[in-house]
Amino acid sequence: MEFISLKSPERMEKLRALGKLQGTADALQEGIPAKTPASRFARPERPAGLDPRQVICLIDANKFYCACERVIDPSLRGKPLVVLTNNDGCVAALTPEAKALGIRRGMPAYQFRRLVEEGKVEWRSSNYELYGSVSKNIAAILSGMAVRIERYSIDENFVDITGIPGDPTALGRAMKERIYAWQRIPACVGIANTKTLAKLANHLAKDWPVFGGVINWLDLAPHRQEKAMSITPLKEVWGIGSRMGEALQALGIQTVLDFWKMDPLFIRARWGVVLERT
Structure with missing residues (x-):
């Protein structure tokens, strides 16, 4: 599913105003314990294929x-x-x-x-009529705060905020607060430069209340990112099903960090380009 463009001169003016919000939380909390297991199939070097300019939010309604x-x-x-x-x-x-x-x-x-x-x-x-109606309302709320949105499921929306001035974390908090104020639905927000990482950040936001329901992966220092991945099970990686997960676990890949450290060429040769991109 492709993003739906919501860009217009009037909306961009509103987004610029929202971008002036100040951050309200420290994304570098010390609450994540350290654990860094080694992988048997280490990548030769960290790739530089991610576009740091892209900023994607995943807004997931809780329960x-x-x-x-x-x-x-x-x-x-x-x-x-x-x-x-x-x-x-x-x-x-x-x-x-x-x-x-x-x-x-x-x-x-x-x-x-x-x-x-x-x-x-x-x-x-x-x-389901009620749930569908509330889902549409949430999408409408987010459409007024983003450049593009994608309704991924009844309770999840990917939101593209690339190019919006200001702090992405503050904008993520504003989205979360507006959804609750207008619809009384609690939500968590994960922010990153890919959908996969946004999903991971959203998962961490649910598991670690200290972050206030919003985690900006781009604000985490590299050693914090590694610690977060080291305590997150492999099954939380978006796109890895049960059978593929079992095959990876048989090779000793138990956590997200283990998977991240694998050699992309080995992954491509065994499972194909889709998992390599993941």
Whole structure:
């Protein structure tokens, strides 16, 4: 899917104004522990193929189905909540409060019926019309703050902010805050110069609350980037499926850092150009 161009003289004036926002958080927090395992298939040198001028955000709504249900029923906020599949057969989404009770995604509904009967957890049937409407609203909000957007999924949007003056982190925070203010949907933002790295930064933003839900990969010093990759499982790399992940793990590649250190020529010879580009 290609980016949809949203560039116009009027919108660019608004974006320049947004670009004057000041940063509100330190992206170089010391909270990520150090761990740097060696790879058996080390790259000869770090490639310089990335375009540092490109800036991409991935905005991902947190617990989207549950968040939408809380929008129309504020009494659900703070309570354990699960959203069931179409036939109410199993769990499609759940909140951290429900997860703390031992409920898991994909769990059959009958397995936690007692918790429902005891009033310890709330449940709702899937309402895809509602979720689709909220998703469109979020895309509309972002379209007023970006050069181009791509609706990747119902709860994820890639946003191109290349060329917008000011601090990208501040703009990412402004997007997150506006989505919550206008739609009451919490979100996390990952910022980088490729979609793959933006996805990784978004994953880290979810796992590390100290960053306030926004991580700008471009602001992290190289040793911070390596530490972040060293504690992130290989499965979090966008585009690596289960079978490919198992093949890589059989070679001792367990983390994102292990994968990043591999020789691109070896990857291309064994798996092709797509994984080499990843």
